Amino acid sequence: MKGGEELKLQTIKGKNKPFKIKTTWLLKTARVILWTLIIFLVFRGIGTMFNSSEAGEAQRVVNTFVEERSYRDRVELEASAFAESFSLDYFTYERGDDYQERLKDYMPSQMSVQNPGHGSIKALSAISYGVEWYSENQLNVKVEVKVRYRITSNDEGDSITEIEDNIFIAVPIMEKEGRYIVEDNPVITSRPQKADAGISFYTDSGVDSAVNNEISQVLESFFNTYYSGSAGEISYYIYDNSKIQGLNNRFKLKRLDSVRAFEGESSNEYFVIVELSIEDAISGLNYKQGYHLNLIKENQRYYVKNFNIRTVNLNIQKEED
Template sequence: MKIKIERKEKPIKQKKTPTIKVGTHQKLTTTLWAILILSIVFGVYKNFTAIDQHTTHETKIIEQKLVDTNKVESFVESFSKEYFSWQQSQDLQDKRFERLKNYLTENLQQLNTEMVRSDIPTNSIVNSFQVWSVTQNNENTYDVLFTVGQQITEGENTKNIDSTYSVSVYVDEAGNLVIIKNPTINNKPQKASYEPILSDNDGTVDANTTEEINSFLDTFFKLYPTATEKELTYYVSNQALDVINKDYVFVELVNPVYTQADNQVTATVTVKYLNKETKVTQLSQFELTLQKNDNWKIIH
């Protein structure tokens, strides 16, 4: 007897194919891109903000407060006329010293008691006064540089002298003033060595145009001293020159120089007049911009 054994075959397990969850990965990617974009935008914003702040800092304009120094100048002038004037008379010297109390601190009053000796051989009168500069040291103190002219008389001899000094003035909240530093010898400003470069014809204006402009300016400057505002409008635009109403006689143009750029001509010219009131020659220097439409006109 045969026994038949049947073997059941085990089913073959199929391997699962790996899958990627697209939804979750896409959210992560989007988040990373968003963070990157925000970082870039923030960086650009900070960069532009920094540039703007830097530019604002560099171009900041400090407004200067205009200070009226007329009161200080007048006070120093009045003081100087008392301080630098004296007489030999003891009585007049005492009165001078009393008047100086209106200008000097008590300390400076004591300092100046022996400025003019009782036996001084000279008399002095102030005949000129000129302020060169007023410098504000702080909110209440000013330094004044000035020159005073004196006529000094000794016996039968008289001479004129000029001296330069500086003083310090204190101004309180109520506007009252006092001299806090005695007149101290100083240096008078001197003539500068600067010489401007003189203009010269550069050939941009031809001979015919030069003749036209010479004729125009000759005519204009003959009329200019007495021209009314209405008459000026025929020769001048944009109120380039004002009415002067003077009794001058035109003589000539001196060394006119013309240069042209586009349709405009720059005229640098000295105009010689005879002043009928003073009888002197008046030499006026002009730098004008001319333009020709139908006729030549001064536009600046």
């Protein structure tokens, strides 16, 4: 009996125990997977919502900046052109001309425009050189005007003297719906001052005199061709054979005043600073010029990789020793 009961009990245990354990493990595993999936989806959804919101806001900020920058660039360009045109008319006057009528094309009809007087002045050129924003659609445009005065000794004009000078003004401009108006009379300003900046010379150990002489001869030929030759002739000296437009004999090379060659990034490359003098083919006047160049030597020939203006304050990064 005991054996049978024991056997029966073992059989029941044998049936129930594995079934119970298996069912619990599956349920727990399923719950864990389910809740993990739910939490993952919830947090992913929240993250996506916030990321989407932040990305959308960032894009709106970028778009607003681009639109504002585009508007300001366009207005500055167009207002400067409008101020230049106005300045040419404002500083062109001769007794008896239609001065007042011409200025009405630029200024409010309510403003009274007076003739300057009995003298004579002619604007030769007007160049804007700066813009200051006063409000969202108002700006002051700085203009340099080159003028010629005709000065007579008496009313009959027996003796006439002509004098040229530069006048600097600030023109108050308003923009409205893509159109412009000079709101008020321009004011005379002082000549702009130059920046208080020093000069930094490039200093490094140069190449030996033999290499420097070789490079000098090459650059003399190059600049002779640059000032007098065609793009095809100049390309002979250029490393990638790119076409560079020359001066076509409008100016001529007089001489190389100074050639300083330095070792470049590799053993066959050179950095060169050149000062030279050129002659105006029309007037015969001489002018000094300055360049810095990068040269490369291949197959016993020197080629110009690039060249740029400036011999001082060069933006050159030297390698650390």
